[in-house]
Amino acid sequence: MSTMTKPAHHMDKPSAEAILEVDNLEVHFPTEDGIVRAVRGVSYRLHPGEVLGIVGESGSGKSVTSLAIMGLLPKSARITGSVKFRGRELLEMGDKDLSRIRGKGVSMIFQDPMTSLDPVYKVGYQIAETVRQHDKNVSGKAATARAVDLLELVGIPNAKDRVTSYPHEFSGGMRQRVVIAIAMANQPDIIIADEPTTALDVTVQAQILEVLGTAMEETGAATVLITHDLGVVAGVADRMLVMYAGRVVESGPVDGVYYEPRMPYTLGLLGSLPRLDQTEKQKLTPIKGSPPSMVNPPPGCPFGPRCPLHIARCDEAEPPLTEVEAGHWAACIRNEKLEGDVQATEIFDADSTDLTDPVVADALPGTDAATVATGEDRP
Amino acid sequence: MTATEARPEAAGREPILKVTDLTKYFPIKGRGLIRRTVGQVKAVDGVSLELHPGEILGLVGESGCGKSTTGRAIMHLQPATSGSVVFQGRELTGLSRGKMRPLRRDIQIVFQDPYASLNPRLPVFDIVAEPLIIHKLAKGEELRSRVRALLELVGLNPEHANRFPSEFSGGQRQRIGIARALALEPKVLVLDEPVSALDVSIQAGVINLLEDLRDRLGLAYLFIAHDLSVVRHISDRIAVMYLGWIIEIATTDDLFDKPSHPYTQALLSAIPIPDPRRERERKRIILTGDVPSPANPPSGCRFRTRCQKFANVLSESQQTKCIDEEPALEDRGTGHPAACHYAEAIRVL
Structure with missing residues (x-):
């Protein structure tokens, strides 16, 4: 992925001023069944020009975290903690002030380009609207010209003609290009891309990742890339967070996390992925059971019930993130067991049965971005 | 242990399932009162394949390439437009529901969405x-x-x-869903994207289960999926589909070591690998544009509109051949069949 490779120097600048500081972010949703604790104490820093990958499975809270940052959660959500963009607290800001930051300071790319574009407006208008929203001095004509430029930049052929098309006239990949054009329209400082390629076929995904690389280069924006696909993060990100049950359970430079994971969950996740480049046939190592309920998370480590390294002490308290190496953090009290080059097959069992008791997270109100954002599914 | 060595017996024996020139067209109806048929979506357009006892054949392709429709037409869930499906020497196409029913004991299907497929x-x-x-x-x-x-x-x-x-x-x-499919002790399972709705940590358990069941019960699978990593892991042979055609078919090792069709090459190069160092070094083949509509596929080679080879390498006279002539699925010296006039094995991974 030559186009996506960013110069490595971003990684070794922990001292540089962070443009986004998330501290102890908590998001709770009151429901009939109790309080769904979707995000439980997430903290991270984003530095200028850096690409931060956030990975986790469905329901891990990765999307809710970024919706909370953008102030896009429904009113019923209870958000605590702090989110500072260039030193300004976003959680205390009113909608009017936030609107000035959304799209200009921080812009967002969503998973589904079908729903993030308005079907009744021409794509050119939607891009121009974003431009004029933040700079009223730009004339309509100039804004449309900018829309054409942006469409060209994201690789839409015949941009001059396509600027008057409606979203339904575009394919999924083309729509996602339009969404990226909108996201980069105002030269944002931060782009948050939430599963930007999940709805797309793999050859189109490669195209979109390339366009995203262009957008990052053009705008110089720091990027948060949220995905469940460990392959996508590997080539793109400088640093990454692994989320599980609403918490960050491991964070660090991508190489450290991929080659020497120190949280059993990360190791299990990597071991359960079939590899395209595997020549030797290796047994996959599934993780037993399902993620815990977010209504009444059990005390202790949330991964404990599924963890092959589990001991009694794991259930006493939720393990804090501890620094296991410079810049590499893991939330596991037995992380030293994974030090060095430990293979998933040494820890996890490749047995294919699943005898866990079927009382499961799926039955709970959705903690998925879609259900939370629309407020469906909830009383 | 490679997949091919694991089942040396598979290649020699009679196929348990033989599909020849299978097509499935869906009519496009007009808007008027009479709703005449104004065109056809050629979802599956001449697919031939063989499945041997105990073998796992992967059928891969992107959305809309006709892989699921192929599975359903084989199962006779959506009757084929033309072509033949022979299961253990018996022709399945054209059978009535009643005649088909006893045969369903031997050929069962597992669907993609475990939320929709169970009552x-x-x-x-x-x-x-x-x-x-x-x-x-x-x-x-x-x-x-x-x-x-x-x-x-x-x-x-x-x-x-x-x-x-x-x-x-x-x-x-x-x-x-798998237990239900196995209840009748079938010989063939059609698995239509059996793991794509699942999270990775869960998916691995189901893949291991399917492998164990094949080994224990000697089942043959037609494994339909879009995820080539999963297909590589489980399959003995792989067929790649594009716009209703099989464009390349080979043993798993051959397909990954010597991909010969430009589409297969692009597909393999597009899939991200969870390995930061390798991923940073990789060169991608980026295809242009989107898949054309199966209602109006390009003439000659269907892939030519997105083909990196057609656009960048071929001379004008060579391009004419791509535009005029449908490339047959045959071995052009690369060791396995590929439907490209200018098939050439290259290393992508």
């Missing part, structure tokens, strides 16, 4: 027992013990048999 109002026991009751294979105590055994076989706790699908996680539901 939410039936307890798991009834779901798994239903095929046995319909085919009058067991009742009473025997039925109970067979369902218990099936649940154990797919790694579920038989004590949970009286619970409803909503009480199970996605991975567990998919196991219920």
Whole structure:
């Protein structure tokens, strides 16, 4: 992925001023069944020009975290903690002030380009609207010209003609290009891309990742890339967070996390992925059971019930993130067991049965971005 | 141990399932009162393949390439427009529902979405027992013990048999769907994207289960999926589809070591690998544009509109051949069949 490779120097600048500081972010949703604790104490820093990958499975809270940052959660959500963009607290800001930051300071790319574009407006208008929203001095004509430029930049052929098309006239990949054009329209400082390629076929995904690389280069924006696909993060990100049950359970430079994971969950996740480049046939190592309920998370480590390294002490308290190496953090009290080059097959069992008791997270109100954002599914 | 060495016997034997020139067209109706047919979507347009006993054949392609429709047409769930499907020497196309029913014991399907494919109002026991009751294979105590055994076989706790699908996680539901498909002791399973709705940590368990079942029961699978990593892991042979055609078919190792069709090459190069160092060094083949509409596919080679070779390498006279002539699926010196006039094996991974 030559186009996506960013110069490595971003990684070794922990001292540089962070443009986004998330501290102890908590998001709770009151429901009939109790309080769904979707995000439980997430903290991270984003530095200028850096690409931060956030990975986790469905329901891990990765999307809710970024919706909370953008102030896009429904009113019923209870958000605590702090989110500072260039030193300004976003959680205390009113909608009017936030609107000035959304799209200009921080812009967002969503998973589904079908729903993030308005079907009744021409794509050119939607891009121009974003431009004029933040700079009223730009004339309509100039804004449309900018829309054409942006469409060209994201690789839409015949941009001059396509600027008057409606979203339904575009394919999924083309729509996602339009969404990226909108996201980069105002030269944002931060782009948050939430599963930007999940709805797309793999050859189109490669195209979109390339366009995203262009957008990052053009705008110089720091990027948060949220995905469940460990392959996508590997080539793109400088640093990454692994989320599980609403918490960050491991964070660090991508190489450290991929080659020497120190949280059993990360190791299990990597071991359960079939590899395209595997020549030797290796047994996959599934993780037993399902993620815990977010209504009444059990005390202790949330991964404990599924963890092959589990001991009694794991259930006493939720393990804090501890620094296991410079810049590499893991939330596991037995992380030293994974030090060095430990293979998933040494820890996890490749047995294919699943005898866990079927009382499961799926039955709970959705903690998925879609259900939370629309407020469906909830009383 | 490579996949091909694992089953040396598979290649020599008679195929258990032989599909020849299978097509499935869907009519496009006009808007008027009469709703005449104004065109056809050629979802599957001349697919031929063979499945041997005990073999796993992967059928891969992007959305809309016709892989699921192929599976359904083989199963006779959507009757084929033309072509032949021979299962153990018997022609399946054109059979009536009644004549097809006894054959369904031998060829079963597992669907993609474990939330939609199980009746939410039936307890798991009834779901798994239903095929046995319909085919009058067991009742009473025997039925109970067979369902218990099936649940154990797919790694579920038989004590949970009286619970409803909503009480199970996605991975567990998919196991219920597999238990139901196995109830009649079929010889062939058509697996239509069996793991793509599941999270990776759950998906691995189901893949391991499917591998174990193949080894223990000697089943043959037609494994339909879009994820080439999963397909590489599980398959003995792989067929790649594009716009209703198979464009390349080879043993798993051959396909990954010597991809010969430009589409296969692009597909392999597009898939991200969870390995930061390798991923940073990789060169991608980026295709231009989107898949054309199957209602109006390009003339000659269907892939030519997106083909990197057509656009950048071929001379004008060579391009004319791509535009005028449909490339046959045959071996052009690369060791396995590929439907490209200028097939050439290259290393992508």
